[in-house]
Amino acid sequence: MKPKSRWFLTDANLTTVTNWLAVFVLCALLFWAGSTLWMRLHYVYTNDAQITRYINPIISRVGGYVVSVDYHDHQMVKRGDTLLIIDNREYKYEADQANASVYKEHAEMNVLSSQKQILIEEHEALKKSIAANEARVKKQQLEFDRYQYLYEERSATAQQLEEVKATLDIYRSELAALEHKLEASQERVHDVEVQKTVVTAEKNRLSAAAGRKHLDVGYTIVRAPYDGMIGKRSIEEGQMINAGEVLGFIVNTETPTWVTANFKETQLRYLHIHDQVEVIADAYPGRVFKGKIISISPATGSSFSLLPPDNATGNFVKIVQRVPVRIELDKKQDERVLRSGMNVNVSIAKHQNSESNI
Structure with a gap:
């Protein structure tokens, strides 16, 4: 009879253990269901999110x-x-060649400046010569007027008057020639100024080309x-x-680290700009990273695809669309441990006092 009692005792122990195990599993399921329900009531959650950085x-x-x-x-x-x-080396040779062209134009500018100075001096000399010839013509004109009066009074011969008249005509011709030379001198000065303008433009062009060649040297x-x-x-x-x-x-570490979270369109009514966000990375399940929403996409992700869906084909199946939301992580925490492309889980508390989600 003893072996039979032992069998009954063992069955009772198994029953007790099984009951306690069932109670534990039931409590765990109830706790999980309660926490899940509480999360759904108070938080917006998605695991369709990745770390984003500028690459x-x-x-x-x-x-x-x-x-x-x-x-x-x-x-x-x-x-x-x-x-x-x-x-x-090749870029330096090209830069040196461009510099030589600039120096050549600079030398040409100096030559033109010297020519202009010479022409100006000649111009001033012609002005003085014209002034002297004008005085001589004026004096000869007075001489001619005197002989004209003497000739009319028959105190001078016609030959004397003709000689004075010829001398006056010569002086006038010389004065006219000097005046023409003065005008030509002015034109030559103007021509030099035009040439200097052309040389200056060419020098500026070559200077810009030389600067471009020096940039190429720096780009090496x-x-x-x-x-x-x-x-x-x-x-x-x-x-x-x-x-x-x-x-x-190269991955930019100067800019903040972002999370691109794709929320369902049915969750958007709970999201607002500047809402506080909790982020948990799959690589660091024990750490919570803080952040805030900085922007919400103006369209769903499928709208930006290469071939957006066309629901007018007759085979319409309603699918809940997802909208990208950009979340900036707080720089005060060590967010650099997060690598671009990592998967994260995002939770956002509902009913936060924030701005519009538009």
């Missing part, structure tokens, strides 16, 4: 032979750090545009690269 390609503005690569994969860099050096050193972390490096020393070729990627 820009490293691009060279000139092509050439790579002589040095000073960065590695996943390296932290500061703004202005040298990333890449391209052989700049590729520097970090901002503080960041290098992503994937795709260049080595000794390679020939072209202008605009992607040489790697």
